[in-house]
Amino acid sequence: MAGGKNSKSEGLIYRGRPLRRAGNMIYYGTMTDQYIIMMQVLDTKKEQDLDVATKVSVQLQLTAPDLRNRDRVVKRSEKDSLYSAMDVAAVWLNRALSGKER
Numbered sequence: 001m002a003g004g005k006n007s008k009s010e011g012l013i014y015r016g017r018p019l020r021r022a023g024n025m026i027y028y029g030t031m032t033d034q035y036i037i038m039m040q041v042l043d044t045k046k047e048q049d050l051d052v053a054t055k056v057s058v059q060l061q062l063t064a065p066d067l068r069n070r071d072r073v074v075k076r077s078e079k080d081s082l083y084s085a086m087d088v089a090a091v092w093l094n095r096a097l098s099g100k101e102r
Helices: 082-097
Strands: 012-014 017-022 025-028 035-047 050-062 073-079
Touching: 025 082, 035 082, 050 082, 073 082
Parallel strands: none
Antiparallel strands: 012 017, 017 025, 025 035, 035 050, 050 073
16 A cells, blocks of 8 residues: 555554453464464552563464464573563564574
């Protein structure tokens, strides 16, 4: 389409991959890939009128539908901000999808 706009909204993109939020859960990546990142905001604090994440769980997960939830988790960590969680998520997902994981 002209102007580079899609008729359907793409949503947020971080380092070339989609970000989707559902409540306190943030999914990074594409479910059609072998791996995806799941982040969960565990704790927040108020700064002015915004809730800022102070504890975020990060998990690298396999997307295979035949696996139980606990068997999907390949790697996990906790970070003290959404920014550091996003940085770790991007590195883990890039490595996993390029075949450098495990």
